[in-house]
Amino acid sequence: xxxxxxxxxxxxxxxxxxxxxxxxxxxxxxxxxxxxxxxxxxxxxxxxxxxxxxxxxxxxxxxxxxxxxxxxxxxxxxxxxxxxxxxxxxxxxxxxxxxxxxxxxxxxxxxxxxxxxxxxxxxxxxxxxxxxxxxxxxxxxxxxxxxxxxxxxxxxxxxxxxxxxxxxxxxxxxxxxxxxxxxxxxxxxxxxxxxxxxxxxxxxxxxxxxxxxxxxxxxxxxx
Amino acid sequence: xxxxxxxxxxxxxxxxxxxxxxxxxxxxxxxxxxxxxxxxxxxxxxxxxxxxxxxxxxxxxxxxxxxxxxxxxxxxxxxxxxxxxxxxxxxxxxxxxxxxxxxxxxxxxxxxxxxxxxxxxxxxxxxxxxxxxxxxxxxxxxxxxxxxxxxxxxxxxxxxxxxxxxxxxxxxxxxxxxxxxxxxxxxxxxx
Numbered sequence: 169x170x171x172x173x174x175x176x177x178x179x180x181x182x183x184x185x186x187x188x189x190x191x192x193x194x195x196x197x198x199x200x201x202x203x204x205x206x207x208x209x210x211x212x213x214x215x216x217x218x219x220x221x222x223x224x225x226x227x228x229x230x231x232x233x234x235x236x237x238x239x240x241x242x243x244x245x246x247x248x249x250x251x252x253x254x255x256x257x258x259x260x261x262x263x264x265x266x267x268x269x270x271x272x273x274x275x276x277x278x279x280x281x282x283x284x285x286x287x288x289x290x291x292x293x294x295x296x297x298x299x300x301x302x303x304x305x306x307x308x309x310x311x312x313x314x315x316x317x318x319x320x321x322x323x324x325x326x327x328x329x330x331x332x333x334x335x336x337x338x339x340x341x342x343x344x345x346x347x348x349x350x351x352x353x354x355x356x357x358x359x360x361x362x363x364x365x366x367x368x369x370x371x372x373x374x375x376x377x378x379x380x381x382x383x384x385x386x387x388x389x390x391x
Numbered sequence: 392x393x394x395x396x397x398x399x400x401x402x403x404x405x406x407x408x409x410x411x412x413x414x415x416x417x418x419x420x421x422x423x424x425x426x427x428x429x430x431x432x433x434x435x436x437x438x439x440x441x442x443x444x445x446x447x448x449x450x451x452x453x454x455x456x457x458x459x460x461x462x463x464x465x466x467x468x469x470x471x472x473x474x475x476x477x478x479x480x481x482x483x484x485x486x487x488x489x490x491x492x493x494x495x496x497x498x499x500x501x502x503x504x505x506x507x508x509x510x511x512x513x514x515x516x517x518x519x520x521x522x523x524x525x526x527x528x529x530x531x532x533x534x535x536x537x538x539x540x541x542x543x544x545x546x547x548x549x550x551x552x553x554x555x556x557x558x559x560x561x562x563x564x565x566x567x568x569x570x571x572x573x574x575x576x577x578x579x580x581x582x
Contacts, residue, residue: 179563214567243408
C-alpha cells in the first residue's frame with residue numbers, strides 16, 4: 169500500500185471503522201511511514217477532541233414539566249390502525265399480488281393489441297373495379313361481323329363492380345375466323361396474336377370473354 | 392430490540408398508553424440533542440422531537456418488532472429534523488416588521504448579547520460542523536457523536552454501509568481541517 173491509498177483509509181481507521189483486512193494492510197504501511205503515522209495521530213486527536221466537546225455540550229434536555237406535557241400530549245392521540253384490508257395481507261404478499269395483477273393487465277393489453285393487428289380475421293377488401301371494366305365513355309369499336317352476337321350489342325358488358333374475377337387466358341384463339349388472314353405465301357409462325365380475357369361476376373355468374381389483339385386492343389367479346 | 396421494549400410496545404398497542412413514556416424515556420436526551428445538531432436551533436429541535444414522538448405513537452402499529460426500536464425512532468427523528476431544517480432554509484427572509492420599516496427591525500431585533508444569553512448562539516462544536524454537507528453531518532453525528540455503529544447509521548438514514556463509510560471519511564477529513572484552520576481554539580489539545 170502506498171501513501172496515497174493509505175491516506176484515503178486513515179480517517180476510517182481513526183474511528184475503527186475499517187474492515188479488518190484493510191486495517192491490517194494499513195497498519196503494515198504505517199509501521200514504515202512516519203508521515204502517515206502523523207496523519208493518523210492528527211485524525212485520532214481531532215476525533216477525540218470533538219467527542220469531548222460533544223460530551224461537555226450535551227446538556228440540552230427537557231425540563232420535567234416539558235417532558236410530562238409532551239408525553240401526555242403524545243399519548244392523547246389515537247394510534248393509527250391499519251386498514252382492515254392491510255391486516256389481511258402481509259406487505260410482501262400485497263406487493264407480490266400487485267405485481268401479479270400488473271403483469272396480468274399488461275398481458276391482456278398486449279394480447280388485445282396483437283389480436284387486433286395480427287390475428288383478427290378480416291373481410292376481404294373491396295377491390296375497386298378496374299377502369300377497363302366500366303362502361304366506356306367513348307363509342308365502342310365496331311365489332312367484326314363474325315363476333316357480333318344476336319342481340320347486336322355495341323357496348324361491352326358492364327360487370328358487377330364489386331368483386332369481378334378476371335381470368336386471363338393467354339392462348340391462341342380456337343376459332344380460325346378470329347385470326348386475321350395471313351398473306352399468301354407467308355411463312356406460318358406460331359406467334360400468338362389473339363388473347364382472350366374471361367371475366368366472371370361472382371354475384372350474377374355472368375361470364376364475358378374479351379378478345380384482345382397482339383397490341384392489347386379490344387377487338388370483341390363473347391358472352 | 393430488547394425484551395423490555397418489546398413488552399412495552401405490546402402493552403401500548405393493547406391500549407395502555409401510559410406505557411409509552413417509559414418506552415421512549417431512554418432516548419429523551421438523544422432525541423433532543425440529535426435534532427438540535429441537525430436543525431441548529433433549539434426551538435426547531437424541540438418541535439422536531441415532539442413530532443417524532445407523536446408519529447412514533449401514532450404509527451406504533453406499523454413498527455416491525457424485528458427491528459431496533461431505537462433505530463426506528465431515530466429514523467423518524469432524522470426525517471423530521473431534516474424537514475425543519477429545510478423549512479428554515481427555504482423560509483423567505485423578510486425585512487418587514489410590525490412597523491414595516493427597516494428601522495423597526497433594528498429597533499425590535501435582539502441584541503447579540505441577548506441572543507447569546509438565550510442560548511441560541513451556535514455551540515463551538517456546531518461551528519466546526521458547518522463545513523459539512525447535510526448528509527455528512529448526519530453520518531458524523533450518528534457515528535462519532537452518538538456512537539452508533541456503521542450498520543445502525545445506515546439503517547437510520549436508509550442508505551448503504553458503503554455510503555456511510557464514504558460520507559464518514561469525508562466528514563472526518565473536513566472536521567480535522569476545520570479544527571486546524573477555522574477553529575484553532577479546539578485544536579489546542581489535538582496538536
